[in-house]
Each structure stands twice: as C-alpha cells, then as structure tokens.
Amino acid sequence: MIEISGLTKSYGSTTVLDGIDLTVADAQIGAVVGPSGAGKSTLARTINLLERPTSGTIAVNGRDLTALSGSELRAARREIGTVFQSANLLRRLTAAENVALPLRHHGVPDNQVRRRVHELLERVGMLHRANHYPSQLSGGQRQRIGIARGLALKPSVLLSDEATSGLDPDTTLSILTLLRELRDDLGVTILVITHEMDVVRGIADQVARLDHGRIVERGAVADVVRGSDSDLSRALLPLPPAVPAPAGHRTWSLRYDAAAVSPFWVAQVGREVGTDLAVLSALVEETGRASVGRVTIGVAPGVDERRLEQALITHGLVVEQRATLRAVTPRTPGTPGAEAVA
Amino acid sequence: MIALISTPWPDVPSLLGPALGETVRLVAIVMTVVVALGLPLGLLIFNTSPLGLAPHRLLHVSVSWISNLGRSLPFLVLMAAVIPATKVLFGTTVGFQAALLPMAIAGVAFFSRITENAVREVPRELLDVGLAGGSTRWQIVTGIQLKEAVPGLVAGFTINLIAMIEYSAIAGAIGSGGVGYLAVNYGYRRFDQNIMLACIVVLVAIVQALQFSGDRAVRALTR
Structure with a gap:
C-alpha cells in the first residue's frame, strides 16, 4: 500500500x-x-x-x-x-x-x-x-x-x-x-x-x-x-445532450442505482402518477462496482410535482435538479448536459 | 616550363602511397585521443549543465570554457601557438609529432561539443526512466544516454574525422608528412601539377568514402 x-x-x-x-x-x-x-x-x-x-x-x-x-x-x-x-x-x-x-x-x-x-x-x-x-x-x-x-x-x-x-x-x-x-x-x-x-x-x-x-x-x-x-x-457521469422538452414540459434530472431500481420504472412511475414521462436523455452505466443511471425527463404541465417526486423516491430514484416551467432550448450536441440549463 | 618538372605519372604512386600511409597513421592516432578525451569531456559538459544528471555550475562553466578555448583559434594559429609545448613534449617542432598535439587539441575540443550535442538530443524522459527505476548515474550515462546517442555520435565522429584529415593537410605546412605535406611541397612549392592533382583526387575520394560510410552507419544504427 x-x-x-x-x-x-x-x-x-x-x-x-x-x-x-x-x-x-x-x-x-x-x-x-x-x-x-x-x-x-x-x-x-x-x-x-x-x-x-x-x-x-x-x-x-x-x-x-x-x-x-x-x-x-x-x-x-x-x-x-x-x-x-x-x-x-x-x-x-x-x-x-x-x-x-x-x-x-x-x-x-x-x-x-x-x-x-x-x-x-x-x-x-x-x-x-x-x-x-x-x-x-x-x-x-x-x-x-x-x-x-x-x-x-x-x-x-x-x-x-x-x-x-x-x-x-x-x-x-x-x-x-x-x-x-x-x-x-x-x-x-x-x-x-x-x-x-x-x-x-x-x-x-x-x-x-x-x-x-x-x-x-x-x-x-x-x-x-x-x-x-x-x-x-457530474464529471464522472456526464449526461448526454438532451433533446428539447415538449412544449410546456418541465425538465427534471434524476439519478439512480441501476442495480436496485426496476428497469421498468419509467412506465411504473408514469402509471402511478397518471401521466407519461418524456425521456429526453438517458445514461445507464456499469462502472466498476456500481450501476448508475442518469436521466433527464420531461414532466407534462399539470402534473403534481410532489406526487411525482414521492413516486420517484419510492422507486429509489433521486431527483438531482428540476426546472420549473421553463422551456429547454435546443443546443448543439457535445455541449454539457441538461443540468447546465435545467 | 612548369609542366616540365612534374613527376611522371608512373612515379606518382611511389610518392603518394607512403604519404597516404602517414596520413592514415596520423589521423588514426589523433582520432583515438579525440574520442578517448572528447567523449568524457562532452558528457561532463552536458551532465554538469542544468539539463544534465549532475548540474554543477562552476564545473560546467570551466569545462565549457576549456572546450571553447580549443576551438577559438584557427588551426594554423593553434599550430604555431603550441610549438613550445610540442618542443617540451616531443623534443621537436617539426614533423609527425609536431602535428599530433595541435590536432589533438583542436579535435578533442571539437568532439566534446559534438558529444554534448548528441547526448542533449536524448529525451529527458528517458533519463527519468533510469532515475525512477533506481539506476545509478553511471548506468544512466552508459546504458541510456550514450546508447541512445550512438547515431548522433557516429554522425559527429564522421564530421570530426573529415575535419582531422583537413587539419592533417594544414599540418603539412610544418612538415607533418602525409598527403597534405606532399601537396604543399610538391604541388605548391614545386608546381608539380601531377602530384597536386593526385593529392586532390585521393583526398576527395577519402572524404567522399568516409561520409558515405558514416551516413550508412548512422542509418543502420537508427531504430
């Protein structure tokens, strides 16, 4: 040593x-x-x-x-x-x-x-x-x-x-x-x-x-x-560039332990909250001893944020950042991930 | 009138042959001294410099100064200047021995710089490999620095060798013997055009052959 x-x-x-x-x-x-x-x-x-x-x-x-x-x-x-x-x-x-x-x-x-x-x-x-x-x-x-x-x-x-x-x-x-x-x-x-x-x-x-x-x-x-x-x-797992969110959607960045969270979480959370979640960018990676996912989702207008957050937490996801009612402008690929804007 | 006293062609080899032998002997002795002293001197100059393995300002400046001194004087002047030393060393001021000392001084000084330049071209990182691996300085100098500098040293040796042949001809002026002496005494003083021509041909051939071989050797040694 x-x-x-x-x-x-x-x-x-x-x-x-x-x-x-x-x-x-x-x-x-x-x-x-x-x-x-x-x-x-x-x-x-x-x-x-x-x-x-x-x-x-x-x-x-x-x-x-x-x-x-x-x-x-x-x-x-x-x-x-x-x-x-x-x-x-x-x-x-x-x-x-x-x-x-x-x-x-x-x-x-x-x-x-x-x-x-x-x-x-x-x-x-x-x-x-x-x-x-x-x-x-x-x-x-x-x-x-x-x-x-x-x-x-x-x-x-x-x-x-x-x-x-x-x-x-x-x-x-x-x-x-x-x-x-x-x-x-x-x-x-x-x-x-x-x-x-x-x-x-x-x-x-x-x-x-x-x-x-x-x-x-x-x-x-x-x-x-x-x-x-x-x-x-953030430097170790940079988010890939995100597509622009659909009109009126808010962007949330999430992080989770991919080994512990069900791979069907997008559909499951959507069903529980009663809305479809838009996936704008995603990264699931096995790194040494951890499997980690980082995702940017678009949340439709009118969705109860607290209920959504609760559902995400129940499934084992961590909300890193969220933007409130703000359109994500398109950006050229290669620029830093969504968190820079969100 | 001048052409009349030229040595007849059939007699040229009997003059040129021994002269060539003398040149080879003189240059060979000088080059042995040049490598034996110039190489360590060059390594000392480089390795005491700030880039070297054992930086030492005072030593670097002193050795560097000595090396510059040997290269400062035109060879003809150097030859004249060291005559007293030659007299003490060899007991004569003309001939073969008289040429040895000034040629060795000029050659050693020249080769020390050639060595310094050749080892300076070895990337510093390669010396670090030796240092980080626990090699001694001596091992780094011989096993890494010199080993990697071989093509540069051979190229420099060729230049030095050719310069020494040139100097041996200048030394002909003090009766050193050799092809240069022949050219001066027969070709110049006696307007012997045949000898002059023969000397020129032989010198050009030697220099071309040496440079060609040197280039080939460098290419073969470069990896």
Missing part, C-alpha cells in the same frame, strides 16, 4: 502541491484526476521521487521513501514502478531489452533476466513482439512494454502517469483491462494519475480530485458516481 501524507512541493514561493494526503490500500486502484495545471505531473514526479518533496512523506508498505538517499533510495525505488506517458521506451533497444533494462541495472543475473522478461512480455501479451524496436510498435503496444518494464522489479506500487493519454479509446480500454488484470493477478497497488474521466470510471476503486495543488474531493468511485452533488460525480 502507498500512503502519502502532508505532501508539499514548492518551487521558490510557488506552491505546486499543498498538503496532499492520499492512501491507496493493497491491491486497490486509486486515481487522481484534475485539469491541466492542477499539479498532476508534479505529483507523479514527486511520488516516484524524481522530485524531492518540500515536506511530507511517501510511505510504501510503511517505509518512508523520502527519508532515504543514495544507494538506499535506489534500492527502495524498486517498490514503485512507473508507467510513463507515451511509454518512454529507449529507441535503440528492442522491446525485450527495454523490459530487461531495470533488471540489468539492479544486477539481476542474465539467466534470471531472460526468464523474467519472457514472463513479463507474456503477461502483457507482447511475447510475439519481443525483438521489435519501439518504432515498429503501435502506441498501445509500446505502452504494454512500458507496463512490463514498470513491473520488472516486482514493485508493490505501480504509478501510471497519464499512461493512456494519446491512445485511442479502444487501446485505452485494452490498457485499462490489462492494469486491472495485473492488480487482480499480482496484487499490485496501482495509482493512476490522469485527466481522463473514462479511465477513472473504467478501473479506479478510489478517486481524488486535484485542483490548484490540493485534493478538493475524494471518495470511493462507487459512492461518487451514485452521489449527485459534487463536481466529481
């Missing part, structure tokens, strides 16, 4: 990281998200000790790495494997040689290096590319090699620094699947630093939002996506 506490990094009078506390338990996947300039890359570089923290501690399995120096620090670095953005493979080494590099630099005997490299390449599904050079590999393949290299020294923590940035969605998905498998098979703790919400939704157990060098929001991904009142939950 990795425990970061009170981590601060300043350059002169500029504080880039301000008292970061973050813990990822054994075999969990933690994610740190944030906009560019929030301090994500500095956080990544401080966690793998490329930058020395101004203050605070980074402990892996209870051992504070910031207190070490020289050869002790080099040995302790084995505990944190890093997967870099765009893989950072050596261009003049083959895939296998890239994976072997940290092993050789730590004095692992040749026959063991060969065995371990074989094992790692097999694990990331790249055995058939062992003797290829990075320029002969696709971005996703390069990143698989980068992951294999990150795992070479059997670290207890794998730090993924924007490892899927710049990859296409399918490749991102395959890399995330690989990371999750590695966690499940090897029990490695993974800390993902990313600006992509898809990544968080796809693999993280815990999420923290970094903004201006501070962690402003955090929680289990399952809880955050079920919640409705935070920037993080």
Whole structure:
C-alpha cells in the first residue's frame, strides 16, 4: 500500500502541491484526476521521487521513501514502478531489452533476466513482439512494454502517469483491462494519475480530485458516481445532450442505482402518477462496482410535482435538479448536459 | 616550363602511397585521443549543465570554457601557438609529432561539443526512466544516454574525422608528412601539377568514402 501524507512541493514561493494526503490500500486502484495545471505531473514526479518533496512523506508498505538517499533510495525505488506517458521506451533497444533494462541495472543475473522478461512480455501479451524496436510498435503496444518494464522489479506500487493519454479509446480500454488484470493477478497497488474521466470510471476503486495543488474531493468511485452533488460525480457521469422538452414540459434530472431500481420504472412511475414521462436523455452505466443511471425527463404541465417526486423516491430514484416551467432550448450536441440549463 | 618538372605519372604512386600511409597513421592516432578525451569531456559538459544528471555550475562553466578555448583559434594559429609545448613534449617542432598535439587539441575540443550535442538530443524522459527505476548515474550515462546517442555520435565522429584529415593537410605546412605535406611541397612549392592533382583526387575520394560510410552507419544504427 502507498500512503502519502502532508505532501508539499514548492518551487521558490510557488506552491505546486499543498498538503496532499492520499492512501491507496493493497491491491486497490486509486486515481487522481484534475485539469491541466492542477499539479498532476508534479505529483507523479514527486511520488516516484524524481522530485524531492518540500515536506511530507511517501510511505510504501510503511517505509518512508523520502527519508532515504543514495544507494538506499535506489534500492527502495524498486517498490514503485512507473508507467510513463507515451511509454518512454529507449529507441535503440528492442522491446525485450527495454523490459530487461531495470533488471540489468539492479544486477539481476542474465539467466534470471531472460526468464523474467519472457514472463513479463507474456503477461502483457507482447511475447510475439519481443525483438521489435519501439518504432515498429503501435502506441498501445509500446505502452504494454512500458507496463512490463514498470513491473520488472516486482514493485508493490505501480504509478501510471497519464499512461493512456494519446491512445485511442479502444487501446485505452485494452490498457485499462490489462492494469486491472495485473492488480487482480499480482496484487499490485496501482495509482493512476490522469485527466481522463473514462479511465477513472473504467478501473479506479478510489478517486481524488486535484485542483490548484490540493485534493478538493475524494471518495470511493462507487459512492461518487451514485452521489449527485459534487463536481466529481457530474464529471464522472456526464449526461448526454438532451433533446428539447415538449412544449410546456418541465425538465427534471434524476439519478439512480441501476442495480436496485426496476428497469421498468419509467412506465411504473408514469402509471402511478397518471401521466407519461418524456425521456429526453438517458445514461445507464456499469462502472466498476456500481450501476448508475442518469436521466433527464420531461414532466407534462399539470402534473403534481410532489406526487411525482414521492413516486420517484419510492422507486429509489433521486431527483438531482428540476426546472420549473421553463422551456429547454435546443443546443448543439457535445455541449454539457441538461443540468447546465435545467 | 612548369609542366616540365612534374613527376611522371608512373612515379606518382611511389610518392603518394607512403604519404597516404602517414596520413592514415596520423589521423588514426589523433582520432583515438579525440574520442578517448572528447567523449568524457562532452558528457561532463552536458551532465554538469542544468539539463544534465549532475548540474554543477562552476564545473560546467570551466569545462565549457576549456572546450571553447580549443576551438577559438584557427588551426594554423593553434599550430604555431603550441610549438613550445610540442618542443617540451616531443623534443621537436617539426614533423609527425609536431602535428599530433595541435590536432589533438583542436579535435578533442571539437568532439566534446559534438558529444554534448548528441547526448542533449536524448529525451529527458528517458533519463527519468533510469532515475525512477533506481539506476545509478553511471548506468544512466552508459546504458541510456550514450546508447541512445550512438547515431548522433557516429554522425559527429564522421564530421570530426573529415575535419582531422583537413587539419592533417594544414599540418603539412610544418612538415607533418602525409598527403597534405606532399601537396604543399610538391604541388605548391614545386608546381608539380601531377602530384597536386593526385593529392586532390585521393583526398576527395577519402572524404567522399568516409561520409558515405558514416551516413550508412548512422542509418543502420537508427531504430
């Protein structure tokens, strides 16, 4: 497990990281998200000790790495494997040689290096590319090699620094699947630093939002996506663009636990209240350990709002936002969801 | 009148052959010194810079200054300037040994900058890979920095080698021997046009062949 506490990094009078506390338990996947300039890359570089923290501690399995120096620090670095953005493979080494590099630099005997490299390449599904050079590999393949290299020294923590940035969605998905498998098979703790919400939704157990060098929001991904009142939950499950509500209809945004609520709730609630509900936009997603639905409905004029709300609550839905008697203007696809207007 | 004293063509090889051998020997010795000293000097210049693995301002400025010094003087001036040192070192101020010292000084200074440039082209992120993985600085320099810079170093080596052949010809002026000496003494001083022509052909052929091989090597080494 990795425990970061009170981590601060300043350059002169500029504080880039301000008292970061973050813990990822054994075999969990933690994610740190944030906009560019929030301090994500500095956080990544401080966690793998490329930058020395101004203050605070980074402990892996209870051992504070910031207190070490020289050869002790080099040995302790084995505990944190890093997967870099765009893989950072050596261009003049083959895939296998890239994976072997940290092993050789730590004095692992040749026959063991060969065995371990074989094992790692097999694990990331790249055995058939062992003797290829990075320029002969696709971005996703390069990143698989980068992951294999990150795992070479059997670290207890794998730090993924924007490892899927710049990859296409399918490749991102395959890399995330690989990371999750590695966690499940090897029990490695993974800390993902990313600006992509898809990544968080796809693999993280815990999420923290970094903004201006501070962690402003955090929680289990399952809880955050079920919640409705935070920037993080809205960012994690953005509503798709809604069609305009029929004339006179009011728009309501709802959120619910899709595992617990009957999939027939639209018809059921409509029957109970005696009206047809218009579905303007909907999203039902299985994210890690939670199935969450977000829906924008149009409520016909004359419907008793209190009765409708009561019926929705009885069925297990949460009313996030409602607009009173206001026409929703059409908007171009791609703009933020209905909540921006509602 | 001038053409009359030209060496007859059949006699040219007996003059040119040994001269070529001397040039090869001189340049080979100089290039060995150049790589042996210029490479570490270049690595030191880069790695003590703010972008390097062990930034050290004072050391960087000093080494950089020394390297610049060696490249400041036109070769002819440098040759004359180091004559006292040559006298102490080799006990002579003319001939083969006299050319070694100024050529080595100019070459080492030149190659140190070529090395610095080549390793500067290695992306910083690759050094971070080594640092984050717990490699020692020495391992990073040899296993990552130099390894990745090989094509750039080979390209730079080719340029340096050709420059040294050029310098060896200038060193002909102080009687260093070699193709340059032949061209100066026969071609220039005695208006021996055949020798001049032969020297030109040989020098052009050598330079073209070296550049061609260097380019091929760089292409083969680039992945």
